[in-house]
Amino acid sequence: MESKITNRIEAYRKMMKITQEELANKVSVTRQTIISLENGKYIASLPLAHRLAVFFETTIEELFIFEYEKENE
Amino acid sequence: MKLIKKKIIYSTFLIGAGIIMLVAGYLMGPDSIMVGMGSGLVVISVLKIIQFIRLSKNEEKMKRYTLLQNEERMILISIKSGNMMFFVTLIIEYIALLVLVILKQEMIATIICELMALQTFGYLISYYLYNKKFL
Numbered sequence: 001m002e003s004k005i006t007n008r009i010e011a012y013r014k015m016m017k018i019t020q021e022e023l024a025n026k027v028s029v030t031r032q033t034i035i036s037l038e039n040g041k042y043i044a045s046l047p048l049a050h051r052l053a054v055f056f057e058t059t060i061e062e063l064f065i066f067e068y069e070k071e072n073e
Numbered sequence: 074m075k076l077i078k079k080k081i082i083y084s085t086f087l088i089g090a091g092i093i094m095l096v097a098g099y100l101m102g103p104d105s106i107m108v109g110m111g112s113g114l115v116v117i118s119v120l121k122i123i124q125f126i127r128l129s130k131n132e133e134k135m136k137r138y139t140l141l142q143n144e145e146r147m148i149l150i151s152i153k154s155g156n157m158m159f160f161v162t163l164i165i166e167y168i169a170l171l172v173l174v175i176l177k178q179e180m181i182a183t184i185i186c187e188l189m190a191l192q193t194f195g196y197l198i199s200y201y202l203y204n205k206k207f208l
Contacts, residue, residue, distance in 0.1 A: 028140060029140070029144055029146065030141065030144055030146070032146070033145075033146040036146060042146055044145075048145060
């Protein structure tokens with residue numbers, strides 16, 4: 001079963017009116033990581049996903065969208 | 074701060090290793106390759122220690138350095154590039170081995186062959202250890 005993970009980080013960040021640099025400082029990563037996450041090129045680890053969810057006052061499931069594709073489909 | 078202390082201790086060990094190489098080099102003769110390697114190791118380690126001490130005195134730079142050292146994406150990139158470089162090195166060694174065999178340079182070819190075996194063995198050992206660690 002293949003999975004695809006997208007996220008709503010950019011939408012949440014814009015909703016909170018903060019820059020990528022500010023978000024990076026809040027969750028202890030570099031700005032490049034935030035850019036990479038928003039572009040969908042990098043998948044956050046569970047601790048980072050948790051830190052982001054806590055910062056945006058939401059849940060990991062709400063912030064990250066998990067799509068599963070069954071092999072036979 | 075813990076990270077900087079660890080790095081300073083590591084660099085101090087490298088200085089020690091460099092001094093041992095220097096002494097061994099002078100015992101083998103001043104033209105020995107060990108002299109160059111040892112002095113290089115000492116100079117680089119001293120410079121690193123100076124860099125770490127300067128870093129520890131600047132809070133902002135220290136914060137940035139710690140972040141870059143511990144950040145998950147940086148760690149992933151480092152692991153992936155190290156992994157890729159390992160296999161690229163093996164391929165290059167294999168090509169060199171073939172060329173050396175064609176040129177009938179059997180002694181160097183044997184050394185490269187042993188080096189490749191050692192690298193592969195090291196990879197298997199570390200794979201086994203990490204497999205046990207994360208079980």
